[in-house]
Amino acid sequence: MPEVDIEWPWQYNFPPFFTLQPHPETRSKQVAAWKSLILEYCEKNKIYVIDVRESSQGPLFYNSTINRKLEQSVILSILSELQKTDNSAPVDKLNNRWEIYWHTLEEWASMIYDYVLGQGIQNSVLTLHELVQGEDTAEEMFFGMNQEVLLKVLRLLEKDRKCEVILEDDVQGVKFF
Amino acid sequence: MNRIKYTSPLLLDGESTVVVENNVRIYDGDQKTSFEGGELIITTHRILWGRPGQIARGQTCLSMALNLIIFIEEESPSTFSFTRSRKIVLHLSEINDTSNGPQPYSMFNFIKLSFREGFTKNITSILHDLLQDRPWEPKIQQPPVENKPQQPLIKPRMGIVGIERSIQEKQKATDASINMAFQDLDKLMDMAKDMVRLSRMISTKIKEKQGDITEDETIRFKSYLLSLGIDDPVTRDSYKSDNQYYQSLAKQICDFLLSHIEEMGGMMAMSDVFCWVNRSRSLELLSPEDILNACKLMQALDLPLKLFEFSSGVKVLQLSSLDSSTVAEATAQLVDEKGSLSSEELSKSLGISLTLAKERLLTAEKFGKCCRDDAIEGLRFYPNLFLTREE
Numbered sequence: 001m002p003e004v005d006i007e008w009p010w011q012y013n014f015p016p017f018f019t020l021q022p023h024p025e026t027r028s029k030q031v032a033a034w035k036s037l038i039l040e041y042c043e044k045n046k047i048y049v050i051d052v053r054e055s056s057q058g059p060l061f062y063n064s065t066i067n068r069k070l071e072q073s074v075i076l077s078i079l080s081e082l083q084k085t086d087n088s089a090p091v092d093k094l095n096n097r098w099e100i101y102w103h104t105l106e107e108w109a110s111m112i113y114d115y116v117l118g119q120g121i122q123n124s125v126l127t128l129h130e131l132v133q134g135e136d137t138a139e140e141m142f143f144g145m146n147q148e149v150l151l152k153v154l155r156l157l158e159k160d161r162k163c164e165v166i167l168e169d170d171v172q173g174v175k176f177f
Numbered sequence: 178m179n180r181i182k183y184t185s186p187l188l189l190d191g192e193s194t195v196v197v198e199n200n201v202r203i204y205d206g207d208q209k210t211s212f213e214g215g216e217l218i219i220t221t222h223r224i225l226w227g228r229p230g231q232i233a234r235g236q237t238c239l240s241m242a243l244n245l246i247i248f249i250e251e252e253s254p255s256t257f258s259f260t261r262s263r264k265i266v267l268h269l270s271e272i273n274d275t276s277n278g279p280q281p282y283s284m285f286n287f288i289k290l291s292f293r294e295g296f297t298k299n300i301t302s303i304l305h306d307l308l309q310d311r312p313w314e315p316k317i318q319q320p321p322v323e324n325k326p327q328q329p330l331i332k333p334r335m336g337i338v339g340i341e342r343s344i345q346e347k348q349k350a351t352d353a354s355i356n357m358a359f360q361d362l363d364k365l366m367d368m369a370k371d372m373v374r375l376s377r378m379i380s381t382k383i384k385e386k387q388g389d390i391t392e393d394e395t396i397r398f399k400s401y402l403l404s405l406g407i408d409d410p411v412t413r414d415s416y417k418s419d420n421q422y423y424q425s426l427a428k429q430i431c432d433f434l435l436s437h438i439e440e441m442g443g444m445m446a447m448s449d450v451f452c453w454v455n456r457s458r459s460l461e462l463l464s465p466e467d468i469l470n471a472c473k474l475m476q477a478l479d480l481p482l483k484l485f486e487f488s489s490g491v492k493v494l495q496l497s498s499l500d501s502s503t504v505a506e507a508t509a510q511l512v513d514e515k516g517s518l519s520s521e522e523l524s525k526s527l528g529i530s531l532t533l534a535k536e537r538l539l540t541a542e543k544f545g546k547c548c549r550d551d552a553i554e555g556l557r558f559y560p561n562l563f564l565t566r567e568e
Contacts, residue, residue, distance in 0.1 A: 010566065015517075015550035016559045023545050029563040030548075068552060 006044045009037055018068035020077075034070075034078045039087060043102040048146035049091065050098045052076060091148075099149055103141070108153040112142055113162055116176045125166065125175045178205030179283040180272050184225075184240040186232040192222045192313075196303055200293040201226065203239070204264075206285025212239065217290065219303065221312035224290075239279065241288075243307055245269045247336040251301050252289065261295040265304070270335040308338075424478060426463070426471035430454055431480040434494065438482065442507075442527045443499045444537070447472070447484075447492040449530060487536045488543070501540050508537045509546030509560065517550070517559045 011017040011033045021027040041060050042050070052075050055061055061070040079098050082088035086104040091097040103111065115137070116122060131137060132145040142150075154174055157163045163176045181203075188194070202213035203226060216232055218225040227238030252264040268287045292300070434453060438445050445453070447469065455462050472484040472494055483497045495504075511526070512518045524534035538558045541547040547558040 011563075014559065014562055015552065015557070016548040016563075019549050019551040021548050021563070023542055023548070023561075025545055026548050026561055026563045033563070068550070 006041055009033060012037070012063055013066060015066055015068050018063070018070050020071075020074045031078055031081055035082055035085075035087070038078065038082065038100065039102040042100040046144050048099060048149050050079070050100055052079070052096050052098065099146070099152075101149070105149075105153050105156055108142060108145075108149075109156045111140075112153060113157060113176070115140055115142075122176050125173045127171065127173045129172075131174065178203070178210065178280045178285065178288055179278055180245050180269050181226075181239050181241045181280070181288070182278050183237050186218070186225055186227060186235060186238045186240075188220060189222060192220050195219045195221060195307065196298050196300065198292055198296060198300065199229070202291040202293065204289035204291060205280060205283055206287060207289070208285075210280075212279070213291075214293070217292075219300070219307070221307065241269075242313070243304075244311070244313060245272065246304070246308060247338060249301060249304050249308070262291060262293050263295050264289050264291045265300060267304075270339075420470075420474075423467070423471045423474050426467065427474045427478055427480060430468065430471055430494075431475060431482050433457060435481055438494065438496060441529055443504070444485075444493045444495040444529065444533055446530050446533050447494065450494050487540070489536065489539070491532055491536050493533060493536070502544060504537055505541040505544035505546050508541040509544075512538075512541065512547050512558055513560045517557050519555055519557045521555075 011030075017030065017033070021030050038050075038060065041047070052072055056069065056072050056075060061075055063069075076095060079088050079090075079095075082100070083090070086101065086106070088098050088100050091099055101108070112131070119136075128147060128150060132142060132147075132150055137143050142153075145153075151165070154163060154165050157176075158165055161177065163174050166173045166175065196219045198217045198219075200214055201217040202215070203210050212226060215226050215228050216230075218227075218232060221243075223240045223242055225232060225238050225240050227236070232238050246267050247270050248268040250266050250268075252266055266287055266289050271286075290300075430450070434445065434450065437453065447465075450472070451463075451465055451468055454468060469484075469492075472482075475494075476483040476497070479497075481497050482494050484492060485495045486492050508523070511523065515522070515526075518538065520531055520535040520538055523529075523538060524531045527534065529537075538547060542549060542558065545561055545564055548561045548563060550557045550559055
């Protein structure tokens with residue numbers, strides 16, 4: 001996972017940031033700061049999936065300079081806070097792996113559809129690989145998108161009858177309408 | 178030797194012969210006497226001595242009451258004596274009436290019995306047993322001796338044994354009286370149970386019928402109950418009744434502690450209060466309950482101190498001018514100055530106890546003035562930048 005340095009917020013070097021605050025008002029500020037930090041960090045590093053067990057050792061939740069670490073239980077509660085705003089969703093039943101959506105699935109969907117309209121490639125079939133890894137989309141926000149997340153986005157579009165996902169063994173493509 | 182009397186060898190009521198020895202000499206102290214080679218009879222009551230045949234004929238003989246004997250020892254035979262002779266030393270108690278004896282005066286407090294031919298039986302242990310059993314005792318009156326009826330009653334309360342016995346009897350008496358006292362207490366407790374039940378009943382009735390009787394009457398009745406020493410569960414926490422004792426105690430504690438508490442930053446844990454107050458009183462110690470009750474009254478009495486309970490249950494005595502928000506403010510200011518504080522550091526810098534320091538920090542946190550950093554190094558508190566710092 002290539003790490004891109006992001007500009008850490010001031011809280012990141014503030015030790016109480018890594019302890020869940022009992023005072024309700026303080027806690028809400030703290031959790032809000034964590035939420036925006038997680039989204040920003042994932043966006044900059046193009047991280048679509050967080051594994052709670054692994055990432056508690058990573059720089060996001062572990063500040064080695066002040067030697068403070070966010071506890072897994074707290075990470076979980078912040079991720080579930082993110083879920084409330086559709087910015088995350090657990091992948092497995094044990095809530096160990098979480099998909100992070102710095103753009104919500106709906107935002108992603110409209111972004112992709114706008115791109116398709118802009119390129120005028122309705123009614124043609126694109127492979128999923130082409131869509132998120134191809135040369136043509138290298139400049140787009142959704143470039144390099146995790147395949148599972150992409151599928152969830154396309155299913156959303158499919159519901160609105162804006163595309164059809166074709167999942168054959170050898171070909172995984174999508175046709176936009 | 179002056180304890181020995183002339184008397185008839187006839188046995189008295191309840192008296193029986195225990196042992197008979199021959200060829201016995203009596204010593205007055207260490208001095209030999211002319212009473213030698215005689216027959217010695219030890220009865221349950223007396224020691225009789227007579228010349229051979231005298232006692233059998235019922236003639237007057239020498240006698241000494243056993244109750245005069247304090248202590249018996251056997252004199253160890255000297256290294257150079259090859260006889261079978263054995264000597265027993267009888268230590269005797271004082272006697273007033275020395276008449277009618279062979280020797281009215283004696284400088285010794287003991288006599289010796291010398292058994293020229295040894296004993297047939299172990300005289301020492303027999304005498305010991307007799308002294309222990311005291312077979313002459315059941316008769317409270319000294320058995321009347323016919324030829325000296327005027328002899329005053331000799332109480333068996335003399336010498337070390339006598340003293341020991343009297344101590345024992347006193348103990349028995351005390352024991353009995355203590356038992357009696359506790360019997361009374363038991364009754365009292367039973368009564369008190371009834372009283373408490375009665376008072377509970379009445380106080381619940383008062384609660385039910387609030388309005389039917391006036392407030393004044395209710396209070397007066399509750400104060401009656403309290404003055405009986407019965408805690409009324411209703412008033413237990415409020416202590417509305419004008420209990421003079423607690424009131425004056427509250428004032429006293431206040432006077433004494435006010436300056437100390439001011440020095441210590443306006444707060445003192447109840448445990449410290451207890452120590453300070455009792456140390457100053459040195460002997461007239463107060464129970465924790467009394468102190469607590471007195472402190473509960475402080476606020477109602479408008480004293481400069483009041484009892485305050487933190488949400489954790491820790492109780493402190495603090496300045497009335499102090500309320501939680503000012504405490505929080507002051508603590509937060511300290512945290513601001515230092516950058517961050519643990520309870521240990523705060524307790525050191527303010528000279529207050531650790532619990533108190535922690536409570537103060539928690540109060541500050543509760544008011545959103547501080548935030549915590551709970552790391553392996555321990556709990557520290559920081560200024561609440563989450564709320565104060567602009568994004």
